[in-house]
Amino acid sequence: MIYFKKFTADDIPQLTEWINAGSEEDMFRWSGITFTYPIDKDQLSLYAGESDAEIYSIWTSDHHPCGHAALRKIDNYHRSARIGKLFIAPAYRGLGITPIILQKLLHRSFYVLNLNRVGLGVFAENERALRIYKSFGFHIDGTLREYRRINDRYLDLIEMSVLYREFTERWRSL
Numbered sequence: 001m002i003y004f005k006k007f008t009a010d011d012i013p014q015l016t017e018w019i020n021a022g023s024e025e026d027m028f029r030w031s032g033i034t035f036t037y038p039i040d041k042d043q044l045s046l047y048a049g050e051s052d053a054e055i056y057s058i059w060t061s062d063h064h065p066c067g068h069a070a071l072r073k074i075d076n077y078h079r080s081a082r083i084g085k086l087f088i089a090p091a092y093r094g095l096g097i098t099p100i101i102l103q104k105l106l107h108r109s110f111y112v113l114n115l116n117r118v119g120l121g122v123f124a125e126n127e128r129a130l131r132i133y134k135s136f137g138f139h140i141d142g143t144l145r146e147y148r149r150i151n152d153r154y155l156d157l158i159e160m161s162v163l164y165r166e167f168t169e170r171w172r173s174l
Helices: 009-020 024-031 041-048 097-112 127-135 164-172
Strands: 002-006 054-060 065-075 080-088 117-123 139-150 153-163
Touching: 002 065, 002 097, 009 024, 009 041, 009 054, 009 065, 009 080, 024 080, 024 139, 054 097, 065 097, 080 097, 097 117, 097 127, 097 164, 117 127, 117 139, 153 164
Parallel strands: 080 117
Antiparallel strands: 002 054, 054 065, 065 080, 117 153, 139 153
């Protein structure tokens, strides 16, 4: 099992280590254009201070950090937000943590924050993530063709969203 903690300055060294252990391309796939490589304390401190976001450090039940996730661009008037910066530490990948994180984020979004819509963006070649998001009721809203360039090739970004009624109907039918 996992639990969420508010992302704080104490979490910055661990996230920095995880992200910088990969390549610039890996970081880009995680953060899009939010950060520049290599990531550093200053960038993460600015990010942690976003006023329209809930940013989390993810921990195992035996109190080991295993990931990171955020609800960003929370808009209480329009009752919407975006899931972003979902990252699983390398040692914990392939263990089924992503669906648990997604379930917790969506539960918080719809039942605690009373949102109506949660969106996200995922690069088209990330087929595993697309399958997971679709299994939670996310629909494809559109594709931003050749949205970002990385290593001299362009990547399409798929915009997805799930509405409160779709999420609740899906989980009631299981």
